[in-house]
Amino acid sequence: MSGSPIDPDNGKASELSALLKRRGFFFPSYEIYGGVAGFFDMGPMGSLLKDNIIKKWKDRFVIEEGFLLVDCPSIAPEVVFRHSGHLDKFSDMLTRCTDCSEPFRADHLLDDIIENADSLSEDELFTALKENDVKCPNCGGSLGPLEEFNLMFKTYIGTGSDRPAFLRPETAQSIFLDFPLLYRTNREKIPFGVAQIGKGFRNEISPRQGLLRQREFHMAEGEFFFDPEADGFPAFDTYRDLKVNLVANTDPDNSIRKELSSAVSEGMICSEVLGYFMGVTHSFAREIGIPEDRMRFREHLDTEMAHYARDCWDLEVLTSYGWIEMVGIADRSAYDLEQHTKGSGQEMTAMRRYPEPIQKEVTTISVNMKVLGPIFRGAAKEVNDAVSLLDPAAVKELLETGEPVKVVISQGEVEVPPGSLSIATEEKRVAGERFTPHVVEPSFGIDRLMVAVIEHAYFEAEKSPLREEASDGEGPYRVMRLLPSISPVKCGVFPLMNKDGLPELAIPIEKDLRKCGLITYYDHSGSIGRRYARMDEIGTPFNVTIDYESKDDGCVTIRERDTGIQKRVPISRIVNVISDLVSEKIIFDDLDQPVIS
RNA sequence: GCAGGCGUAGUCUAGCUGGCUAUGACAAGGGCCUUCCAAGCCUUUAACUCGGGUUCAAAUCCCGGCGCCUGCACCA
Numbered sequence: 001m002s003g004s005p006i007d008p009d010n011g012k013a014s015e016l017s018a019l020l021k022r023r024g025f026f027f028p029s030y031e032i033y034g035g036v037a038g039f040f041d042m043g044p045m046g047s048l049l050k051d052n053i054i055k056k057w058k059d060r061f062v063i064e065e066g067f068l069l070v071d072c073p074s075i076a077p078e079v080v081f082r083h084s085g086h087l088d089k090f091s092d093m094l095t096r097c098t099d100c101s102e103p104f105r106a107d108h109l110l111d112d113i114i115e116n117a118d119s120l121s122e123d124e125l126f127t128a129l130k131e132n133d134v135k136c137p138n139c140g141g142s143l144g145p146l147e148e149f150n151l152m153f154k155t156y157i158g159t160g161s162d163r164p165a166f167l168r169p170e171t172a173q174s175i176f177l178d179f180p181l182l183y184r185t186n187r188e189k190i191p192f193g194v195a196q197i198g199k200g201f202r203n204e205i206s207p208r209q210g211l212l213r214q215r216e217f218h219m220a221e222g223e224f225f226f227d228p229e230a231d232g233f234p235a236f237d238t239y240r241d242l243k244v245n246l247v248a249n250t251d252p253d254n255s256i257r258k259e260l261s262s263a264v265s266e267g268m269i270c271s272e273v274l275g276y277f278m279g280v281t282h283s284f285a286r287e288i289g290i291p292e293d294r295m296r297f298r299e300h301l302d303t304e305m306a307h308y309a310r311d312c313w314d315l316e317v318l319t320s321y322g323w324i325e326m327v328g329i330a331d332r333s334a335y336d337l338e339q340h341t342k343g344s345g346q347e348m349t350a351m352r353r354y355p356e357p358i359q360k361e362v363t364t365i366s367v368n369m370k371v372l373g374p375i376f377r378g379a380a381k382e383v384n385d386a387v388s389l390l391d392p393a394a395v396k397e398l399l400e401t402g403e404p405v406k407v408v409i410s411q412g413e414v415e416v417p418p419g420s421l422s423i424a425t426e427e428k429r430v431a432g433e434r435f436t437p438h439v440v441e442p443s444f445g446i447d448r449l450m451v452a453v454i455e456h457a458y459f460e461a462e463k464s465p466l467r468e469e470a471s472d473g474e475g476p477y478r479v480m481r482l483l484p485s486i487s488p489v490k491c492g493v494f495p496l497m498n499k500d501g502l503p504e505l506a507i508p509i510e511k512d513l514r515k516c517g518l519i520t521y522y523d524h525s526g527s528i529g530r531r532y533a534r535m536d537e538i539g540t541p542f543n544v545t546i547d548y549e550s551k552d553d554g555c556v557t558i559r560e561r562d563t564g565i566q567k568r569v570p571i572s573r574i575v576n577v578i579s580d581l582v583s584e585k586i587i588f589d590d591l592d593q594p595v596i597s
Numbered sequence: 598g599c600a601g602g603c604g605u606a607g608u609c610u611a612g613c614u615g616g617c618u619a620u621g622a623c624a625a626g627g628g629c630c631u632u633c634c635a636a637g638c639c640u641u642u643a644a645c646u647c648g649g650g651u652u653c654a655a656a657u658c659c660c661g662g663c664g665c666c667u668g669c670a671c672c673a
Contacts, residue, residue: 018608022624034647034663090673094598149598151673169673205598205671213672306673464634477635496632525626529634536634548632557633564634 013320016458017210019478023538025049025454026211038207038215040447045538048488048519050218050450053288054197056486057220057444060284067193067222068182072174074199077157078164083343084173084336086166089307090151095129095143106146109134153201167201172441175223176336179348179437183225190350190437191226191273197446209321211447218446225437226273227352228333233272236264239279245296255296268299270311274331277442281315281327289453289483294318297329308335317452326452328443334436341436353432362428363392371420382409383416396423457482457539464533465564480539481562484582490518491578492535492543498524505571506546509556512575518582536561542578560588567591 021027024043028035061067081087095106106125113132153167175194186192197220207213240261247255248268264275300312315327337348373380386407398405405416460476493510495502513520523531543559557566580586
C-alpha cells in the first residue's frame, strides 16, 4: 500500500480528482451553461462526507466545548459591514494602465510617497496620483480612472436600491451583533463561546485551486468571548504539553516543534486562550484524519493580518497545492464589539464581578429638568446628556467656588445655571465593573478540510489487498482510507451471487442497517472483487457479504477495507457490530478470528 | 483581470496539412457465466465547450464568450 503523500508532481492528484468526479464527491456548478469559476456542487458522496465533518465539528465545539450554536442570515445590511470595517478594508480602489491595461491597487502605488495611503478616500487617492504624477510601474504609461473593487457580493433588500446589503464574507459578524442577547442567554457568565456553521461569500478576483478557493464556501466559526484581565485560563492545561509545529512571524522560514505552554510563556503565542484553541484545532484535525506531520501553525505576518486581528495563527495542512490555510485562529481583541458599539450605540459589555461587592463613595450629579427645560427648551436633553459626562467631583468644586459650569452642545458652549444642579455623595455597593470582552476566533474552512481529509486518505496500491498478483492494464488500485465515522457510506451489502436465495438474505440486512441510521450500498453486479473495489474507492470502511454458508450457519462476513480481512458474524448481531465499528466504539480486531485472510 | 497554453462520451484519448457513419480504452446499464478481492463473453448507452465567421464542406481554419492550466497581479 503506497502511503506517500499527494504531491503536485507525482500524478496522484489528477488520479484522485478523476476519482472524485467519477464517484460523485464534487464537481463544477452550472456546467451545462459553461460553468462559473469558484462555485462547486457537492455530489452525493461529497455531501455526506462534508456533513460528517460538520457533525464532528459540532460534536467538538458545541457538545464538548459547550459553545452556543446559532444560525443567522447570510445577507446583512450595509451598515453592519460599514462598522465591522469590511466595507473599507474589503474594498480596493483599482486603477488600470491606459497603455498595457495592467490593474494596480491605487493605494499601493502611493505607499512610498505618502503615509497611510490606504486610508484616503476615492477623490483623495485620485488627486494624490495626479499630483505625484504616478506612472504605470509596468510600462510607464499613464493611469486611468479609479474603479472600485469590493470582495463582497452586493445586493439590495426590498424594492429599489436604497437599502444596499451584502452577502456575508464571514459568519462572525452576526455573532457579535447578538452578543448582548447571547450574554444574557448565558446568564451573564463569561467566558463563553458561540458557534455558527454556514456559508460565506467572497467575490474572489480569480478563484482557482478547486475547492480551496471558492466564491461561496462553508465555514464553521467559533467566537470565544473572555475577560482579557482574568488570570490565566485553566482549560489550557488540557493542551499545555501538546507539541505542535510552529512557524512564528519573527522567523517565517522555519518551523519549530514545541509545547504550546512554552510557546505561550515565551510570548510567541499571545495568550493561553489563543493557545488553547490552537490545541482544540489541532486535536480536531487529528480526529478527522489529518496526520500530525502534515500540519503546522503559521503566524500571520504583520502585513497580512486582517484589519480586526491583533494576532493570528493559521492551521496549515500540506496538500497537493502546498501548505494551505485550513483554520484561522485570530485574536480579534475587543475590536468588533467596540466597533458595533460605536456604530449602533448599543452597549456590548460584560460584567466583571468583584469577589465581594465593595462599598464605594460615589458622587453623582443630578439635573433638575424642571429648571433646565424651560431655559434650554429643545436643547435641554442635550445639556442633560453633556452634564452627565462631566466629572462629578470637578462640578462639585465649581459649584462650591461659585464658578460657572459650562458644557458644549451643538449650539456651542452654554452655561448651566447652578440652581439646576445638585451634587450628592453616597456610599454605594458596587458589584463589579463593565468591560468589553475580547474574542478569540477559530474559523474553519470546511471545504478545505474536506479536501485535506480526502487527500490524506487516498492511497494507491498495486492490487487489491488479498489478490495474489497485480492485474495488468487497470491502473493503480485506489483506496480512500477515511475514518469510519466520516466516510460517506458506512457499509456495502453484497450477495455473493445474485441468485440461489442470497439476495433474499441480503436485502433485509441492508434494510436493517439503514433503519439504524447507517448509509449502506447494495450491489449485486459484477464480480465480488469489483464490488469491493468500488467501495474501497469511496472509502467505505466495511462490507458485508452474504455467501452460501450464510444459508446454513446464519452468519455473514464483514470485510475490513484496509486489510481485506473478513470475519464471520451472525446476521442477528450485524447491525450492532457495524454500528459499533462505525462509531469507533470497537475496532475490527475486537471481533472473532478471521475465516478468510 | 492580463499574457500564453488547452478544451472530443462519466473519465482518459485518436483524429485537427478541412472531406464518407468521429478512434480506442476504461467506467456505466442489461444479460450469460462465476462459491470472496477490478476475470471472461454478448449487448446497450454515450462526445467534438458555446456563439459567430470563412468554405461546396469545419472537431479541424479565423474571431468572440465561457471554463481549465501556468505565470503576473489579487487573496480582508
